[in-house]
Amino acid sequence: xxxxxxxxxxxxxxxxxxKQSRKLPKELYLSLTWDRGxxxxxxxKFTLATDIDVFLCEPHSPWQRGxxxxxxxxxxxxxxxxxxxxxxxxxxxxxxxxxxxxxxRKTLNYETPAERFNACVALTR
Numbered sequence: 001x002x003x004x005x006x007x008x009x010x011x012x013x014x015x016x017x018x019k020q021s022r023k024l025p026k027e028l029y030l031s032l033t034w035d036r037g038x039x040x041x042x043x044x045k046f047t048l049a050t051d052i053d054v055f056l057c058e059p060h061s062p063w064q065r066g067x068x069x070x071x072x073x074x075x076x077x078x079x080x081x082x083x084x085x086x087x088x089x090x091x092x093x094x095x096x097x098x099x100x101x102x103x104x105r106k107t108l109n110y111e112t113p114a115e116r117f118n119a120c121v122a123l124t125r
Contacts, residue, residue, distance in 0.1 A: 001024075001097055002096060004088070004089070004090040008039060009039070010039050010042040017046055018050055021046075021052060028117070030053065031054070031055060032053070032054050033065045033068070034054060034065070035056070035062075036056050040054065074100055100113070102114050
C-alpha cells in the first residue's frame with residue numbers, strides 16, 4: 001500500500017498510516033517496522049489508534065527492514081529519486097502499488113504479493 005501524505009511531518013504520516021491500516025484485515029497487520037527517522041516520532045499514537053506494534057530499526061541497519069528497502073528500489077522505477085510526489089494523486093499511487101503487488105517475487109517462490117495476500121485472507125475467514 002502507498003499512502004499520499006500532505007506533509008513529511010510526523011502527524012501527517014501517522015494519520016495517513018492509520019487511514020491505510022484500516023483497509024487491511026486486522027489479523028494481517030500486526031506490526032510495522034520503521035527506521036528511526038523523525039517522521040515516526042508519533043509511533044505510539046499510531047499503535048494506540050490501530051493496536052499495531054511499531055518496531056524501530058537500529059541506526060544504520062537497513063537489513064532489519066529488507067522488504068522495505070527492496071520495495072523502495074522497485075518504486076524508484078516509477079518515481080526516480082528527487083521526484084515531486086505531491087503532483088501524484090492517491091489513485092496514481094494505488095495504481096503503482098497494484099502493479100507492484102501483481103509482480104511475482106522470488107522471495108515468495110514466484111507468487112505475487114497479491115496472491116500471497118489473498119491466500120492469507122482466505123485462511124482468516
